[in-house]
Amino acid sequence: MANFKYKNFETHERQRSYLVFYFYARDPADYFESLLIEHDIPYERGQGKDLVKRHLIGVHRDHHAKAEELNDITGNFFRKPFLGTIKMRNVVLIFTLVIIILALIGYFKR
Numbered sequence: 001m002a003n004f005k006y007k008n009f010e011t012h013e014r015q016r017s018y019l020v021f022y023f024y025a026r027d028p029a030d031y032f033e034s035l036l037i038e039h040d041i042p043y044e045r046g047q048g049k050d051l052v053k054r055h056l057i058g059v060h061r062d063h064h065a066k067a068e069e070l071n072d073i074t075g076n077f078f079r080k081p082f083l084g085t086i087k088m089r090n091v092v093l094i095f096t097l098v099i100i101i102l103a104l105i106g107y108f109k110r
Contacts, residue, residue: 009071017061018044021071022054028078029055035070 012018023029029045036043041063048054059067083089 007071008075009068012058018058019061019064019067021057021059021067022048023057024052024054025078026055028074029057031077032057032071032074035073036067039066039070041067041070 008023009019009021012020021032023032033043033045036057036059041059044058046056046058048056083092
């Protein structure tokens with residue numbers, strides 16, 4: 001069975017006392033780095049050597065809880081809305097209401 005990752009961090013391959021946070025875009029990595037500096041958490045920054053360019057930031061396990069909290073703040077800061085614009089949200093809402101009304105009409109006419 002496939003091993004799914006829901007977080008953007010994992011333990012370091014060789015030094016198990018470090019967590020490696022990885023980002024696929026530079027802006028979230030820079031923001032996370034600035035949060036680490038702001039909270040005085042020591043870190044190391046590098047770049048992935050695989051085909052996909054990843055920005056890697058290593059943090060010692062002593063700072064795991066705070067670093068994970070800052071990682072969540074970073075993810076929330078760069079998250080985009082699920083349904084984009086207000087127009088799209090209204091279209092989905094109206095479509096859903098129409099389907100529910102049609103289903104209720106069909107149920108009661110039966």
